[in-house]
Amino acid sequence: MKHPLFLLLLLGCWLPTQAQQNQKPVLHGKNWMAITGKPLAATAGALTFQQGGNAVDAACAMLAATCTMWDVLSWGGETQALIYNPKTKKVIALNAMGVAPTGATSNFFKKKGYNFPPEYGPLAATTPGTPGGLLHMLANYGTLSLEQVVAPAMQMAAGYPIDGQTANSIERGKDQIKQWPYSKKVFLTHPGETREAPEAGEIFVQKDLLATLTKLVEAEKSALKQGKNRKDAIMAAYARFYTGDIAQEFVRGCQEQGGLITQQDLARWKPLEEEPLQVNYKGIEVYKLQQWTQGPVLLQALNILENFDLKQMGYNSPQYIHTLYQTMNLAFADRDFYYGDSYFPPQEPMKGLLSKAYAKQRAALIQPNKNNPYIGPGDPYPFEGKTHPYLKLLKNRGFEMDTSKRNFAPKHDVQNSSSAADYQDWLWKGTTSVEAADKEGWVVSITPSGGWLPACIAGNTGIGMSQRMQSFVLDAALNPFNVVEPGKRPRVTLTPSMALKDGKPFLAFAVQGGDTQDQNLLQFFLNVVEFNMNVQQAAEAANINSNQLWLSLGGTKTADREPKPGQLLLSERTPDGVRQELKKMGYTLSFDDRTSGPINAIYFDWKHGSMWGGSSNHGEDYGIGW
Template sequence: MKKFAAFLLLILLSFRLYAQPTQKPMLYGSSWMAITGKPLAATAGSMIFQQGGNAVDAACAMLAATCTMWDTLSWGGETQALIYNPKTKQVIAINAMGVAPTGATAAFFKNKGYQFPPEYGPLSATTPGTPGGLIFMLHEYGTMSLAQVLAPALQMAKGYPIEAQAANTIERQKDLIKQWPYSKRVLLPHLGAQREAPEGGELFSQPDLFTTLSKLVQAETEALRKGKSRKQALMAAYDRFYKGDIAKEFVRGCQEQGGLITLADLAAWKPIAEDALSTTYKGIEVYKLKQWTQGPVLLQALNILENFDLKAMGYNSPEYIHTVYQAMNLAFADRDFYYGDPAQLPAEPMKGLLSKAYAKQRAALINPARNDAKIGPGDPFPFQNQPNPYLNLLKARGYEPDSSKRNFAPKHDLGRLPEDENYHDRLWRGTTSIEAADKEGWVVSVTPSGGWLPACIAGNTGIGMSQRMQSFVLDPALNPFNVVAPGKRPRVTLSPSLFLKDGKPYLSAAVQGGDTQDQNLLQFFLNVADFNMPVQKATEAPNFNTNQLWLSLGGTKVADREPKPGQILLQSQTPATTREALLKKGYQLSFSERTSGPINAIWFDWKHKTLWGGSSNHGEDYGIAW
């Protein structure tokens, strides 16, 4: 009788889930769709579409606009994207992540007393990737000029009504901002007043940034005047940023404030078009960026979850939450130890990590009755016919590839609740997302970030520098593939997604939120693929987060980043029966109305040849379609 009652309750909850209206309406379009983290930036994308640009042009305009609006990123940060090219029917991965500069070594930071590179200031800066990434995408896959694409951002740099969220963030963090003279001059226009930041709705102008962006357009215009091609003119703008007068001022301002970036660092850096990594889940092709991001976590988790009947468990039932939580823990344990920059040795074991056989082995570790606080990295090397050269490091951390040999929980596995707001700030920090699609078939998913408030501005450029160096480690025992070194890219959290079905775009999605990105994207995708939710409902559906992972951002001590095994963040309205069942499985529960960053997504309706857009009810994210 109890089993029947529980089954009936599950049916009623499922009915409520599908019957409830969404807080935001579904977006529908047939010609194009533009979704991003700021309403004004979505408008910038729509302006480009209305001028005849394709989805890449529109994505670049949205990227430029969001960078100009601060809060979650600025121009000195990093950009990474997945692009579906309808002409080749291939997914292209864009790597526009900056690198560690000259002198950025583990010894350098250890001598300063750090256990991770700092989270703020000039010493946290990698080389800027967003300007080069934007120009590269426009050069290779766009149709418009840089002048056209930057026009909305240029207008905004002259002055736009700043949103209250960003303005209040500046005011809260003004003591940090005052440490850096160029940041203070730009971000605190009312210095000496009781409120030194701009007010929400105030026209916020950035003359230095306007000059820098104007110089890029000038370089392009002059090249075209001299008879250069569109692509050559774009490269003239690129060279002015990374090798010309903009580069010189950027480096001067960076070094004046104690940063390490050199002119040689800027000149040597280049964005890369690379192959995406992929797997299949129930016939759906899933594409992510390479292991310099956390993107393969989603692929690994899906490979593990293919071994379970999630639909039969029921949406967000205790069994479902437990199984997905355990799969995420297994994948993140591998991320934390094995992911790094593929352009530098040692080579990450991605063939083994993404093999279905390895996933089956990992799935067998899941105990349906309890959370495993001792779970650690596996050994994927045998699945690519190689010995694991790092078994000694795993043993030093208290891990054995065979979980039955793990006889203790490592020191950090103490299961503390993240009670302070600083923990959640580190978990969710930074980033925005951009989704664009057009009737020609171009699809773009971007998760740009870096240079968020409080940012250190490089000289008179108006450009806030990245803070991504903090995602490196200094101790190879934590991750031998992600130890900081000059010219190396840190392993970042940034993680756009593209999904194909029957050889055509099926879904495009991205979300902000640091280490939670692929947790929330995983659940969003399962909402659509396994539970047939419409895309808007899937973006708003309650998620849960695991904290049983090493944080990628925030703090300079190991204690700031340690995993918290069994700690789970649930949506506040989680039923009491689910709470009780999870407590019995050994979880420590915390609750929030917000359990996901704002997910933005596009679903492709091939039956009607239309685009369906979803933009989460959390945050300021916004979409426009036609």
């Protein structure tokens, strides 16, 4: 029999970490909280609050600043948001995802030899959504003028000391940047030198972007002089971007470089307010965006996990890790086949996918002591009273729906042809997060993305174009709901989160990191709810990542995107005993020093009337509270 002290040491990594010291302090605030991916951008949020703005104003200011800093996104990307309105006590979902342009069809890309739309360049671009999303949020739920909110971003566009992370990213991508004349002009500030990108701390000037932002403010000012109210004046800036001279130059620059976006594409696009999807987990209402994002994956996973006693298993015990991994794989298999743009037929079976009965059926598939490398999509249609319309497609793909024959194998080769470094880069690609809250009760959670470096800038606008086209599929056998089509939104990884308890805000949380987003957000949520960690501890705690899913971003060949069954990323601090148990279950292990992802979050302490902020220790994320 082993000595009790040995067992205690072995179990040490499995226990909640509330006694462990954080690398970063918890943020405390009574009046407001502003958290995002870069220190300067968090300062922009703080400055906006100090002007009397609310959480929506501050979130818009942080969004504008992060775009200007190229914090793995830019102004031409896309914005997804959840907003809690204290006046209505409702959560609003904002869909500001761009759409596929005119001419973007499966045949178009297949004729060019692609299995997926390209990663980079003009043909990777959907219509820009971030400007429209920002202006819509500000006009409808903010209090300040556009001029006030974008002032920090404009000062930065006029010149700010660039951080080393961004500067080095430009240098690494300079060969691609040189293909695009407008990008080369902006980013390569030392042409012909050994290092052509800016140096860390160098004052980085973006004259074209400053001119574009100035035009938006001019449109607002002109409308106010004409007697327009605040909202209409902000929407005048919107009109100038999507139908005026900015739109004309954006389209000209895009098409000159081989892109497909037309002025009609920009004029037809609109941000949309939607009902968020939600499930109740042990009395907590958890909200996500609709199925044009991967957000419902987290909701499906929570429904499945309700069937297990996670607290009894213990934090990061072998059984807990195994149960999480299998649960995530079940949810991601459904994501990979069923999620898509709800505004285009066919209609996704979300009622079935989010039903508790379906989750119970899926939970029963989890084998207690072994990884199942053959997990595939389930059949949610009976839980909607319908018959599955795509059984033939699934059969052709190699998935058997009969639950009595669950030992099936997808026809794809499970060996991925890309390098490990490429694969991890694709898995974690792009994005930042923005979290804001104020004493009036406004709460905002945003996961903006797109137009990351190396970015193709559209003409003389200074605006990098999105690369989100690559999240479409060209073959209905992969996902009949997400086949590229003009005017359609791709199914994206971007997934802000919000939770309410007793009818009041409980958590606002988001993370960057491609397909790992809802993996890390799920574990963050469980860290708080099941293992009693505070918001900073939960943001820093060691997570696991599964690679047993189809990548949403990456190479243009099917082999680049295929799942890697049984591959499991763990913290390098995982005890040897846990490692050995997982190997016995059939897992292939890899390790990293930080596996939590750059999670940013706000917890609402109603007992004391305050807010707790968690700002990730993973990268350059930063928060300020007051």
